[in-house]
Amino acid sequence: MSFRLYGVLAQQSFKTFLTYRMTSVLVVLFGFMFTAIEIAAGFVYYSFAHRIGGLNFLQYEILIMSLISITTTYQFLFVGAHESLAGDLIDGNLDYLFLRPLPSYWYYALRQLDFPSGVNLLVYIPVTAFLLTRFPLSWSAWSLILVIYVVGVLFVFALNQIVVEISFWYDNLTALNGVPEDVISAASRPARIYPRWLQLILSTGLPVLALSNGIVTVTVKQSTAWQMLVPLVIVTVLLLVFSFYLWQRGTRHYVSAN
Amino acid sequence: MKYISNLFLGFQNSLVYRANFLISLVTRLLQVGLSLLMWRALYLESGQTTIHGYSQTHMMQYLILTGLLSLIFTFEPLFRLARQIKTGKISTLLLRPINLNLESLSNFVGAKLILIGLLGVLIVILTRGYGLSMLLILLYALVSVALWHQIMFLLGTLAFWLVQMWPLRPVISALYLFCGGLLFPLDVLPTWAYQGLRFSPLALVSSDLVQTVLQGPRQPQLLFLYLGLSIVWLIALVGISRWLFRVGLHKFEGVGV
Numbered sequence: 001m002s003f004r005l006y007g008v009l010a011q012q013s014f015k016t017f018l019t020y021r022m023t024s025v026l027v028v029l030f031g032f033m034f035t036a037i038e039i040a041a042g043f044v045y046y047s048f049a050h051r052i053g054g055l056n057f058l059q060y061e062i063l064i065m066s067l068i069s070i071t072t073t074y075q076f077l078f079v080g081a082h083e084s085l086a087g088d089l090i091d092g093n094l095d096y097l098f099l100r101p102l103p104s105y106w107y108y109a110l111r112q113l114d115f116p117s118g119v120n121l122l123v124y125i126p127v128t129a130f131l132l133t134r135f136p137l138s139w140s141a142w143s144l145i146l147v148i149y150v151v152g153v154l155f156v157f158a159l160n161q162i163v164v165e166i167s168f169w170y171d172n173l174t175a176l177n178g179v180p181e182d183v184i185s186a187a188s189r190p191a192r193i194y195p196r197w198l199q200l201i202l203s204t205g206l207p208v209l210a211l212s213n214g215i216v217t218v219t220v221k222q223s224t225a226w227q228m229l230v231p232l233v234i235v236t237v238l239l240l241v242f243s244f245y246l247w248q249r250g251t252r253h254y255v256s257a258n
Numbered sequence: 259m260k261y262i263s264n265l266f267l268g269f270q271n272s273l274v275y276r277a278n279f280l281i282s283l284v285t286r287l288l289q290v291g292l293s294l295l296m297w298r299a300l301y302l303e304s305g306q307t308t309i310h311g312y313s314q315t316h317m318m319q320y321l322i323l324t325g326l327l328s329l330i331f332t333f334e335p336l337f338r339l340a341r342q343i344k345t346g347k348i349s350t351l352l353l354r355p356i357n358l359n360l361e362s363l364s365n366f367v368g369a370k371l372i373l374i375g376l377l378g379v380l381i382v383i384l385t386r387g388y389g390l391s392m393l394l395i396l397l398y399a400l401v402s403v404a405l406w407h408q409i410m411f412l413l414g415t416l417a418f419w420l421v422q423m424w425p426l427r428p429v430i431s432a433l434y435l436f437c438g439g440l441l442f443p444l445d446v447l448p449t450w451a452y453q454g455l456r457f458s459p460l461a462l463v464s465s466d467l468v469q470t471v472l473q474g475p476r477q478p479q480l481l482f483l484y485l486g487l488s489i490v491w492l493i494a495l496v497g498i499s500r501w502l503f504r505v506g507l508h509k510f511e512g513v514g515v
């Protein structure tokens with residue numbers, strides 16, 4: 001898929017954003033409400049202790065904001081496609097996709113940007129960066145943060161992509177769609193509060209703790225953040241490959257209903 | 259009778275899609291587990307045996323009960339109604355001599371029948387020996403189920419105006435976790451926040467219900483207050499839903515039928 005085509009798709013999405021103004025404004029507000037609730041929860045927890053799981057209040061808020069920045073970036077880039085795939089499969093709407101001389105996997109995944117989430121990001125990323133500047137970080141530390149952020153977005157994409165691709169075989173398995181969000185949400189606390197065995201699973205097998213705690217760990221100990229990044233990169237690559245494989249199998253299994 | 263039949267349809271449907279139930283169960287347990295871990299860490303780091311009057315055991319008891327309640331309080335009625343509106347399928351339902359709100363409620367109760375039954379058993383076990391209070395708490399639990407459904411149904415009517423409904427999921431989830439007291443009991447909040455939240459519908463169906471089960475038999479006035487307020491909220495939300503639904507129908511174009 002060329003950059004030119006992606007530009008056209010982005011323009012279309014932007015026009016949709018402007019057309020459905022009320023929806024767009026509400027989506028932006030919902031995003032900020034969600035973040036406000038998460039931050040408020042942090043205030044409550046830290047009214048009882050100065051440090052939780054080795055993190056002070058500022059670091060806890062970095063954890064929350066960095067994770068929200070990653071998931072919101074995923075939403076901005078990919079959520080539109082993921083929300084519609086199950087419906088498109090049942091309605092037979094993929095026919096139009098296969099008629100086009102384009103790699104269907106990437107075309108489908110990238111065809112819609114969610115601009116309301118983009119508006120949220122305009123606040124989240126600067127706030128996260130500002131919170132991080134409260135710590136003396138070297139350029140290598142900032143580079144590491146950037147890598148964790150990018151890989152994190154790809155990880156969330158791959159996880160969600162696999163879950164929605166299951167719709168090729170099973171319809172009405174609606175509860176599954178919320179699983180990535182719930183799993184990521186369940187990892188949105190300081191890593192050290194989890195039992196050791198769970199930390200191991202959530203840092204290596206399904207590295208959601210690296211996703212949530214990776215960036216804030218840079219402010220604690222950079223070498224530990226590197227150790228978290230490695231399994232995150234490996235699992236992300238594996239998930240991407242698997243999601244691509246599932247897409248190939250799924251599209252062969254797909255029967256037009258249109 | 260038609261709603262009873264619909265209730266059993268909802269029940270049968272929940273038995274057919276067992277995987278949905280199991281997945282919901284696991285994800286909710288994850289959430290409960292997270293709250294338990296967070297509070298375990300808080301007790302450890304603060305070095306206190308009680309926080310805001312809650313011993314660690316009492317806090318865990320509260321968090322587990324609110325977590326179990328959240329198995330019943332899911333978002334299906336919201337997204338079911340939204341789906342019917344978005345796909346235009348609601349047109350066929352509008353032609354039938356049924357009340358869509360009751361149809362949705364009966365379907366929801368049917369889908370949660372086993373869990374509601376288990377909740378009833380749990381309440382009976384936890385409040386045994388308190389006769390009348392036990393019956394009132396059971397009634398309060400049933401009103402809570404209806405109230406939760408009404409909150410979801412009301413939010414579902416937003417589909418008449420909103421193009422995308424997915425952004426509602428995280429924000430309602432976060433609101434429910436916070437205002438419903440799943441992250442912490444609401445009385446650990448500053449007094450002004452606690453007083454502002456404790457009579458909200460989300461608190462009444464979750465945090466207040468659990469507090470009533472744990473303390474209610476010994477504080478009957480609290481039970482009467484929460485039960486009365488829940489009924490008032492239920493009536494108000496039914497009224498608002500009816501009004502929103504009527505206004506929304508004027509915007510509905512039935513595309514997709």
